[in-house]
Amino acid sequence: MQQITYHGWKNCYRLANQQLELVITADVGPRVIRCGFIGDENEFWEDPILQGQTGGAEWVNYGGHRLWHAPEVMPRTYAPDNGPVTVSEVDGWLRFQQPVESSTGIQKTMEVRLDVEEAQVEVTHRLRNTNLWTVELAPWALSVMAPGGTAILPLPPRGLHEGNLTPTSTLALWAYTDLRDPRWTWGTRYLLLRQDPHASTPQKIGARVPDGWLAYARRGHLFVKTFAYAETGTYPDRGCNVEFFTSSAMLELETLGQLVRLAPGTEVLHREQWHLYDQVPLPTNDDEVVKYVLPRLT
16 A cells, blocks of 8 residues: 555555555545556546546546445535545555535445455445434445446346246336447346447446346456345335446446435445456357356356
8 A cells, every 4th residue: 555646636545466456536535546457557437637636516527436325316416525535544444534525414434455466356335424313325336437348237037937927126217218229238138238439328227136246348357346235125216236327438337235214323334346357358248248257257
C-alpha cells in the first residue's frame, strides 16, 4: 500500500500485488477509480474531463466503482461525493469513510482488501443510518466498466413446462429499455449486453440472479463479481439483485443488497468479491460463455 497522486487527485491510495493494482481516491468518494493488471489498462471507465476535480454541490460520475443506496430517487440517490473521505487500516482492510450525507443522514463506508497473490479483491460496502428515524434502503454497488466489452448475466435454470407452473425469476425493464436493440443477445442460459461507443440511447435491465455472479469481458480480460444471494430476500426495483446500464461512454455492472428498514444508529453491509482473468476470448453466445467463462468460475 502506498499513498500516491493519480490523474490529478493528490490524495489516492494504491494497493498492489504481483498481478493486480487498485487505486482508491481519498479526495473524493469513496471510489475505487482504478482496477487493472500491473502495467495494463484500467478495467474501469474514468471520465477524462473530471479527473482531478473536487468540490461542487452536484453529483458527477468520475467513473470507477462507487456505493449508492437504492431505490434510485432524485435527489436522494444523487447526494454528491465530491469531498474528502477518512482513510484508516483495520484488520488488513483499507477503510474509506465518507462524511454523513447532509441531505440523507446516511454515511457510506467502503472497505477494500486485495489478495496477497491472486488478482482477487474483496469489497465491503456499509451504509449507516445516523437519522433519528428508520430509513428503507438497499446497498447498491456500481462498477463503471471501460467501453468496448460485453456484460454477462446468468439466467435462472431452465426446465420443462411440466412441474414449472409459476415464475422462477425476475427481469425488470425501464421505460427506455428496448429489447430490439442489437446490443442485447438473448440466450437460453445467459443474457449478454454489448457496450457500443456509437450507440445513441442508453439501455438498462435488472434481474434476480441466484447464481451469485456477473461478468464483463473485454480485450482478452474477464472481470467477475461474486456476491451472496438470499432466496427469500426482498430486493429493490421489483426484486432485482443485479442490474446492467450502458451508454455510449461505459457500462455499469451493478449488484444490490436486500431492501431493509434501517433503524437509527444501525448499518447494513453488502460484500462483493472481484476476480480478474487474462487470456479469455470475448463470448458472443451461450456456448461461448460455457466454453470461455464458466471454467474460470469453478
